[in-house]
Amino acid sequence: MENAQLITLSRQGALRNQLNVVANNMANLNTSGFKAQQLLFEEYLMPVAEATEFQTPDEDLSYVNDYGTAFDFSEGGIRTTGNPFDLAVEGDGFFVVQMEDGSEAYTRSGAFQLDQNGTLVTADGRPVMTEGGPITFGTADGQVEIARDGTISTEQGARGRIRLVDFENPQDLRVLGDNLFVGEEPLPLIPVRNVVQGALENSNVEGVVEMTRLIELTRAYESATKMQQDLDELRKTAIQTLGTVEA
Incomplete structure (x- = not known):
């Protein structure tokens, strides 16, 4: 040739x-x-x-x-949805998701919901991680409020804080599928001041x-x-x- x-x-x-x-x-x-x-x-x-x-x-x-x-x-634009379990991140940071094998993956999509057990999960049913691990709500919790720093509060009081991480070089992340990334050595995002409840980040x-x-x-x-x-x-x-x- x-x-x-x-x-x-x-x-x-x-x-x-x-x-x-x-x-x-x-x-x-x-x-x-x-x-x-x-x-x-x-x-x-x-x-x-x-x-x-x-x-x-x-x-x-x-x-x-x-x-x-x-x-x-x-960052994509932020749109209000009114769903209390929809979360958006303004600026840097990734939500942490627990995979089936116990490992962690990371996403910017905060389209969360409660499964049949009351556990906060992604649209694909994977648990969303707080600083104390997955979180489950019961009928006694009532209304759920999530502050800008990720603190989760219900009628039972403070229940935990949404875990956010960042990476020294996000370009090193690898696509896992389902809008998820995997990467090494996630860094805790401190301080957290950029969580928006009842909103989602649009695609960029x-x-x-x-x-x-x-x-x-x-x-x-x-x-x-x-x-x-x-x-x-x-x-x-x-x-x-x-x-x-x-x-």
């Missing part, structure tokens, strides 16, 4: 992965606490390629390499920007595909011409 086709293929692969990232952003436009992602690219210089006869000895071939994704952790995806990017990527992919087709046609013509000359 000629070097031009190899380079074009690397471009197509990168564009396809970028399309997947943008499509995922668009799909989560209305997901509470969702953080947009962006694909990271770098130039990869290939000093040696398969078809060396198509390059000069001192020429490096430049390929496209998508080596990872970066998150946009900027900008629909117009992502739609524009989607159109640009689609056109770029079509252009790369057209280039591949043209190269195939050129090679086919060359083979036919050479075959005719030899005959």
Whole structure:
């Protein structure tokens, strides 16, 4: 395969992965606490390629390499819901969620609710962690109030405090799915002053920007595909011409 086709293929692969990232952003436009992602690219210089006869000895071939994704952790808008178990974080911080195996995951989505046992859980049924672990409410607790510092109060008095953590470098977090992240060495958020009860953080995806990017990527992919087709046609013509000359 000629070097031009190899380079074009690397471009197509990168564009396809970028399309997947943008499509995922668009799909989560209305997901509470969702953080947009962006694909990271770098130039990869290939000093040696398969078809060396198509390059000069001192020429490096430049390929496209998508080596990872970066998150946009900027804060989304806060919208009021009136649900006392909906929580939003203004500024830095992540809610802590307990997974099925007892490990912890982290999220910006505060769309919480009570399960059939009265335990505060995520929409997927995972317990929300306070500083003392999961918390369960009973009928005697009555109205639940959560202060800006995360303190949970009911008619029975103070019941605990919502646990919030942060990370030295949030870009090191890994996506777990269900709008959850996993990471090493979470740092306690001190002091906590940014919990909003009865509200949710919107996704920080900008629909117009992502739609524009989607159109640009689609056109770029079509252009790369057209280039591949043209190269195939050129090679086919060359083979036919050479075959005719030899005959």
